[in-house]
Amino acid sequence: xxxxxxxxxxIVVDGxxxxxxxxxxxxxxxxxxxxxxxxxxxFMTDLVDRIDMVAFGDPIVERFGExxxxxxxxxxxxxxxxIVIHTNDNARDLYLDVFSCKDFDADTVSAIVNExxxxxxAETQVFLRK
Numbered sequence: 001x002x003x004x005x006x007x008x009x010x011i012v013v014d015g016x017x018x019x020x021x022x023x024x025x026x027x028x029x030x031x032x033x034x035x036x037x038x039x040x041x042x043f044m045t046d047l048v049d050r051i052d053m054v055a056f057g058d059p060i061v062e063r064f065g066e067x068x069x070x071x072x073x074x075x076x077x078x079x080x081x082x083i084v085i086h087t088n089d090n091a092r093d094l095y096l097d098v099f100s101c102k103d104f105d106a107d108t109v110s111a112i113v114n115e116x117x118x119x120x121x122a123e124t125q126v127f128l129r130k
Contacts (some may be wrong), residue, residue: 011103011128018128020081020101023109027094027119034092034117037061037072043116044076044083050112051104054079063089094119099129 009017033039044059056077063072071087080102086095094117098109106126113122 008101009130010101013128016130018130020099020129021103021106022127022129023096023098023104023106024125024127025094025096025098025110025113025122026124027096027113027117027122028091029120030087030092030094030117034072034087034094035089037063039116040072040074040085040087043112044074044085046116047083047098047109047112048076048078051098051100051108053083053100053102053104 006017009019011018011021041059041061044061045055048055056079059074059076061072061074063070065071068090070089072085073087074085076083078100080100082099084097087093094113096109096113098104106124110122110124113119
């Protein structure tokens with residue numbers, strides 16, 4: 001019965017079933033594309049395609065905040081969860097979360113961030129969610 005109950009956990013690593021993969025990217029001092037809502041929307045669309053996900057609707061992309069906290073936030077629902085971005089205009093920093101119960105290539109996510117936003121530095125963490 002237990003195998004049936006956790007059958008929704010599709011990501012198997014070292015024989016252990018996981019509900020999903022969660023990649024967090026912190027990218028600092030990105031290029032000017034980070035300030036462009038259309039570029040962020042295109043990034044989200046391209047990211048979904050290149051990590052073989054299925055978008056649920058269009059990305060929501062808005063700039064808001066006050067003072068030193070102004071930036072863009074974007075959400076792209078995907079059939080298997082969501083992709084979320086928060087940015088800071090002043091510092092040109094990007095904070096990206098990709099979460100999916102379908103496996104994806106974390107190196108591809110990092111490569112697309114570098115391709116679009118050319119950060120001076122970036123840190124990535126990947127978590128497997130049980």
